[in-house]
Amino acid sequence: MDSTTAAEIEQIIKELKQTQQLLPEQKLVSTGFLDSFDVINLIDRLEKRFQITIGGEDFNLTNFDDVQAITLLVQKLQEIK
């Protein structure tokens, strides 16, 4: 996993939630930390920052529940592109 991408994603989430506290293994969606409002914003920001398109099928718990999973998804979508 690319650590720069992961760090950038972590930063995006911290900005989005206005928090300094985000542990790498923190569960994002299943704990309710991100709600639908945050998710729309997060996807917007990821799409802009990494020049990717996140489709309906990509959005599931496995791909979005922690920073590592999001990083893997972003990298996969960047490769496809």
Next chain:
Amino acid sequence: MVKLIQEYFLLSAQKFPEKIAVSFLDQNITYQELDVWSTKLAHLLRSLGLQRNDRVAFNLHKSIRSVVSILGILKADAGYVPLDARSPVARLRQIVDDCKPAVIICDQQTLAETTQLIEQTTTTQYQPKIIVLDKAGISEPLAPDQKQHYYGEDDISRQPLNPMQSANSSNDLAYIFYTSGSTGKPKGVMITHANVAHFTEWAVSRFGITAEDRLSNHAPMHFDLSTFDIYCTFKTGATLFIIPYELNLFPEKLVRYIEEKDLTIWLSVPSILVYMLRMNALHRERIPSLRMIFSTGEVLPTPYLRELMEMFPSKKFVNMFGPTETTVECTYHIIENIPEDISKNIPIGKGCDHLEVFALDEQQQRIKTGEIGEFYVRGPSVSPGYWNNPEKTKEAFVQNPLFPQLGDKVYKTGDLVELTADGNYIFRGRKDNQIKFMGYRIELGEIQAAVYSLSYIQEATVIFIEDQDKSEIISFVTLRQEASIDTIKKDLGNLIPKYMIPRTLRIVADLPRTSTGKIDNVSLKQAYLEEKKASN
């Protein structure tokens, strides 16, 4: 028309005993099973000394148990008060202190919070009894000195099965729904059996709902949209599908759920429809079983409606509007044609047949075409008022300004509407600081009161930024003592529900003032929007 709304259920249970009444996840319950369980619960409630028009609250997450509770409470001649199990205990305590339910129903999942709720109630000599729906027997003391106050499933199952004799009249209390209050204290809207019955009769006949239908229950039970779902289902003998919260986050799963369950009627706030569209979960060939889609509870954004109507030309789309005080809805608009101009708002339509709606200008005259005025509602589904709050009741439920000689009360909504040439109304905002965010009705004053209650806050202002699909609540604060944004948000989380916590919180040295010395929200808002635009 029925006298009491549980009769809708009882009549359908006689007709369709074996049919599934309610479905949630992989659990299904038939009309007969639901009848048995709720009757036994009603007997237990009565045996605890419940009196007519007492309140019984339930603190449950979405589940079949919540429907059992509703029916059991009604059968026992009491009014139900649904609590939002996801709200902080401090807020629930305000509700419990206000309406003093004789009994609170919970399950194992919400038992800890419920115990906490009553242990710290500020009212002395008030001790509600607790029924834990999935606790087999309360053998070991839950709280050592309070064992006598707890009842479990064993206590329910030994109750008799004979039908309850109701003493209630149609003007008795069916439920109290609490909404956000501008002073920081939630406000309880009282709704009677007659209120619900008039609405249900209208909705079922107007939209041709039948026993074949499969209705969604998307809204939580403490939202009055659930009234449509539950009573339209029970009146017709249809089946109700309670949508799990978790699906709201995953539009693809939600769409699959609608397909797997063959839902035919969908009613929700538009945010979830917009979310499904934005996340690309909807396509032309999907959700084939749905025949009617109702959007209500907040403004339906025209561009998304157009997208939906182009995608699904054979489905019926209805925009509805109504505050909790008028029982679910007071106007409706069946959208016949795909809107051409996406910059124009979709009308909220005309009054439901059982109600009269009108709008008045400042001189208390009916508005003319093109004018904007305050919206009033009159008729048999208008609430009798707010629980335990004669002052607010007097302000909102007023003598009919058009026909004062009749002495009846009309509900002054505080909503501003415009009258169009074809007699429809268009929503044009609020007269006060009430907002709609993610489908929730929120008073900015309630958030402000919570922020001010934190000891380290010196001054604060809460602003709503309205945007078609990216609205947000923001707050600017000045501090007495050091505190981080994380701390402020965490402390607010103990006072108000998550959806009320400002998304963006700014700690500033000073708040700008207008010439009259008030906090200048307009310039704060402008500066925020400009900054946001620059960062995009």
